[in-house]
Amino acid sequence: MEKRERGRERETLDVTSDSVEANDGEARQRWRSEAAIETRDSNGEARQRREQTIEREKESERDFAMRERGDEEEKKKSPKVSLEKRLVEEVRKHETLIIVGETGSGKTTQLPQFLFNAGFCCNGEVIGITEPRRVAAVSVAKRVAEECSVEVGQKVGYSIRFDDMTSSSTRIKYMTDGLLLREALLDPYLSRYSVIIIDEAHERTLHTDVLLGLLKNVQLTRSHTSGQLCNYGNMKANSGIICMNENNAQRSSLQKRCQNTKYPPLKLIIMSASLDAKGFSEYFGGARAVHVQGRQYPIEIFYTHHPESDYIDAVLITIFQDMDEVELEGPLKEKAWRRTHLHRLWGVILATNIAETSVTIPGIKYVIDPGLVKVRSYNPCTGIESLVIVPISKGQALQRSGRAGREGPGKCYRLYPEVEFGKLLNSTVPEIKRCNLSNIILQLKALGIDDIIGFDFMEKPSRASIAKSLEELFLLGALTDDYKLSDPVGKQMTGLPLDPIYSKALILASDFNCMEEMLITVAMLSVESIFYAPQEKLEEARGARIKFSSIEGDHQTLLNVYRAASEFLEKIKTTGSKDKIAGKSLFKWCRDNFINSRSLRQARDIHSQIRGQIENMSLRVASCGDDMVQFRRCLAASFFLNAALKQPDGSYRTLTSSQTVQIHPSSVLFRSKPDCIIFNELVRTNVNYIRNITRIDPLWLAELAPQYYAAQD
DNA sequence: GAGCACTGC
Structure with a gap:
C-alpha cells in the first residue's frame, strides 16, 4: 500500500477556487478545535474524543460555517455576521443560489428554517x-x-x-423529487411555493434533471408575470444562446396557461455536495455559488501500487494487514480467508453504494473502496437494459472516503493506484443519459413542452434515445401525428403513475372488459420479484409456486398470487381480526408460500392508488370472469411492441428489433416454449433474457395492433 | 436452468 496523505478531504471538495478561504471567525474557531481533537486522538484518548465528537455534533447542527466564492471586497466590508443572516441575505439577493455543502453541514435541516424565520412563508407560501x-x-x-x-x-x-x-398549515415541506414533478402536472407554476430547494442535486437523478429544466422555466415565467426578470433571463437574451427560441416557446406556453394571474418570483436553491457547482452555476446563467463548510475530520487516503485483479482478496488483505483495531479470534480469521464467513466478522460491514449517501452508519473509521459501481445502462436502439460494472466517479470516491471521517479522523483504502483516481470522471453520468425516457417525455408533453430535443436540459439525452421514446409513445397512441399529446389517450396516460406501456394496458382494458384483472397485473408488474426462493429451500419454493402457476404465462400467474392473497386476507377479516393481526397473518401466508411480502404490500398499495385514479377517469371497471382469452388479447394489444416468435433452436426472436432472446428460467413458460409470446422485460446478463411472458395467438397482433403489424406483412 | 447496484410516481 502506498500512502498518500491528502489532509483534509474537504480541500479536494472545494470547488469554488483557490481564493476560497475560511473568512469568518466561526470557521477559524472550528478549525482550531478540530486540530485539538486530533492531538488528543494521537494520544489515544479515545473516550475523550468520543465525548467531544458528540458535543460537536450537537453544536454543528445550528452552527455551521460558510465560505464563499469571490467578492473579496464585500467580504472585507462585512463584519462577522451570523451564518443565518448571511445565507438569508444571499437568498434575498439572488433568484437562484447554488449551495455547495459538505456532508454534515446541516444545510438540509437548517436552511429551510432560516428561510421560514426570515419570512419567506409570511403570505402562506410553502x-x-x-x-x-x-x-x-x-x-x-x-x-x-x-x-x-x-x-x-x-x-x-x-x-x-x-x-x-402535510396539512394546510405546512410551510416547510420535504418531498421526493418525483413527487414534485407530479405536482407540476397539476400546478404548472408551482404557485404554492416561494422557495424550492433541490437537495443532493449532484446525484443527478432523472427526476432532478427534469426538475432543473422545468424550474428554470417556471422561474422565468413567474418573474415575468410579476414584472421582474431573472438574472439568467437577461443573460440569455444578451448572449444570444441558440436555445433562446425554444425557451421562449416553452415559456410562452406556460405564460398562456398563466393567464392573468400574478405569481411572486420563485426562489431556487440548488444544493450539491461535490465537484459540480460550476456546471450548475453555468446552467443557471452564472448563478451565484456559495460554499457551506461541513464538519469533516481528516482522512488519510491510501492507494495500491498496482491495479487489483481480485478485489475481494484485496479487501481481505487490507482488513487484516492494515487495520489493527479489527480484533479477531484465530478461527474467525481463518474462516474469513475462506471468504464464506466474512459477514460474521465483528466490525466489518459490507455495503453497496447505498452507504455512499442514504444511510449513515455510526462509528465508521475505515473505508475500503474497490472503485467500482454497478449501474444500469440502456441501449435505445435495441431497448435492452443491462447492469454493468464501471469505475466510480471522483465525486463518488470522495463520498465513499468521506464516510470514514464523520465522527473522528479516519482512513480510506482505495484499491487502485493513484494514477487511476486521476483518470476517473469528475461526476457520475446523469441518469437521464442512461435510461428509457418514455415516461419523462410523456410528462413534459403534458406540461405543454412539445419540443423535447430543444428542451433546455442541463445535459441533453442522446437524440437516438429521445427518438426511440417518441416513437414508442406514438405507437402507443399517446402522441398525435405531429407528436402532440393525444386526447383522450395521451392525457389519460399522464394521469397514471406507471410506465406508459402499463397505463396504455389499463386504458385498453376498459374496452376488453378486463380492468379488474389488468389493475392487478400492472400493479404486480410494477414491483420487483414477487417470488422468493432462498437457496436452501429451492425445491420447497418451487413446489409452492406450482399452486399459482398458469399454463398461459406469468401474467395470469401473478394474478393468481394476488387473488389468493386477497382471498386469504378476506377470510381472516371475516373472523373479526383487526387490521394489525390480519397484516401479521398475511406476512405468515407470504412466508409459507415463498412470496416476497414487501413486494406484495407494494403491489397492493399501487393497486389501490391506480384503481382510484381509473375510477375518476370514467373508464369501465369490469372483470372478464373466466374468459381469460379476453385478458390475453388485451395483453397482446398492449404489449405488441414486445412480441417474440419461437425459432427452431428454441430461442426467440423479437418482432420489433429482431433480437435473439431466451425465456428466463424463472418464467412459468420456461419449459413449454409456446410459438408466440409477449413479454414485459428484456434484460441482458450473459444472454438476452425476457421475463414476465404470456402466450398469445400470432394472428392477434395484426388484428389488435394494425398500426404496427398490418403495414409490415 | 439464473443470479438480482440503487432510486422514484
Whole structure:
C-alpha cells in the first residue's frame, strides 16, 4: 500500500477556487478545535474524543460555517455576521443560489428554517425541499419538526407516494423529487411555493434533471408575470444562446396557461455536495455559488501500487494487514480467508453504494473502496437494459472516503493506484443519459413542452434515445401525428403513475372488459420479484409456486398470487381480526408460500392508488370472469411492441428489433416454449433474457395492433 | 436452468 496523505478531504471538495478561504471567525474557531481533537486522538484518548465528537455534533447542527466564492471586497466590508443572516441575505439577493455543502453541514435541516424565520412563508407560501429518496424526505422532516417542537404534518411535513404528512398549515415541506414533478402536472407554476430547494442535486437523478429544466422555466415565467426578470433571463437574451427560441416557446406556453394571474418570483436553491457547482452555476446563467463548510475530520487516503485483479482478496488483505483495531479470534480469521464467513466478522460491514449517501452508519473509521459501481445502462436502439460494472466517479470516491471521517479522523483504502483516481470522471453520468425516457417525455408533453430535443436540459439525452421514446409513445397512441399529446389517450396516460406501456394496458382494458384483472397485473408488474426462493429451500419454493402457476404465462400467474392473497386476507377479516393481526397473518401466508411480502404490500398499495385514479377517469371497471382469452388479447394489444416468435433452436426472436432472446428460467413458460409470446422485460446478463411472458395467438397482433403489424406483412 | 447496484410516481 502506498500512502498518500491528502489532509483534509474537504480541500479536494472545494470547488469554488483557490481564493476560497475560511473568512469568518466561526470557521477559524472550528478549525482550531478540530486540530485539538486530533492531538488528543494521537494520544489515544479515545473516550475523550468520543465525548467531544458528540458535543460537536450537537453544536454543528445550528452552527455551521460558510465560505464563499469571490467578492473579496464585500467580504472585507462585512463584519462577522451570523451564518443565518448571511445565507438569508444571499437568498434575498439572488433568484437562484447554488449551495455547495459538505456532508454534515446541516444545510438540509437548517436552511429551510432560516428561510421560514426570515419570512419567506409570511403570505402562506410553502418552502419545498426535494430529496432523491423517500427515506431522506421522511427522516429529515421528522428531525426538523422535532427541532421546531411541532408535530410532523403541521408547520413541518413531508409528502411521498402513499404517505402524505402535510396539512394546510405546512410551510416547510420535504418531498421526493418525483413527487414534485407530479405536482407540476397539476400546478404548472408551482404557485404554492416561494422557495424550492433541490437537495443532493449532484446525484443527478432523472427526476432532478427534469426538475432543473422545468424550474428554470417556471422561474422565468413567474418573474415575468410579476414584472421582474431573472438574472439568467437577461443573460440569455444578451448572449444570444441558440436555445433562446425554444425557451421562449416553452415559456410562452406556460405564460398562456398563466393567464392573468400574478405569481411572486420563485426562489431556487440548488444544493450539491461535490465537484459540480460550476456546471450548475453555468446552467443557471452564472448563478451565484456559495460554499457551506461541513464538519469533516481528516482522512488519510491510501492507494495500491498496482491495479487489483481480485478485489475481494484485496479487501481481505487490507482488513487484516492494515487495520489493527479489527480484533479477531484465530478461527474467525481463518474462516474469513475462506471468504464464506466474512459477514460474521465483528466490525466489518459490507455495503453497496447505498452507504455512499442514504444511510449513515455510526462509528465508521475505515473505508475500503474497490472503485467500482454497478449501474444500469440502456441501449435505445435495441431497448435492452443491462447492469454493468464501471469505475466510480471522483465525486463518488470522495463520498465513499468521506464516510470514514464523520465522527473522528479516519482512513480510506482505495484499491487502485493513484494514477487511476486521476483518470476517473469528475461526476457520475446523469441518469437521464442512461435510461428509457418514455415516461419523462410523456410528462413534459403534458406540461405543454412539445419540443423535447430543444428542451433546455442541463445535459441533453442522446437524440437516438429521445427518438426511440417518441416513437414508442406514438405507437402507443399517446402522441398525435405531429407528436402532440393525444386526447383522450395521451392525457389519460399522464394521469397514471406507471410506465406508459402499463397505463396504455389499463386504458385498453376498459374496452376488453378486463380492468379488474389488468389493475392487478400492472400493479404486480410494477414491483420487483414477487417470488422468493432462498437457496436452501429451492425445491420447497418451487413446489409452492406450482399452486399459482398458469399454463398461459406469468401474467395470469401473478394474478393468481394476488387473488389468493386477497382471498386469504378476506377470510381472516371475516373472523373479526383487526387490521394489525390480519397484516401479521398475511406476512405468515407470504412466508409459507415463498412470496416476497414487501413486494406484495407494494403491489397492493399501487393497486389501490391506480384503481382510484381509473375510477375518476370514467373508464369501465369490469372483470372478464373466466374468459381469460379476453385478458390475453388485451395483453397482446398492449404489449405488441414486445412480441417474440419461437425459432427452431428454441430461442426467440423479437418482432420489433429482431433480437435473439431466451425465456428466463424463472418464467412459468420456461419449459413449454409456446410459438408466440409477449413479454414485459428484456434484460441482458450473459444472454438476452425476457421475463414476465404470456402466450398469445400470432394472428392477434395484426388484428389488435394494425398500426404496427398490418403495414409490415 | 439464473443470479438480482440503487432510486422514484
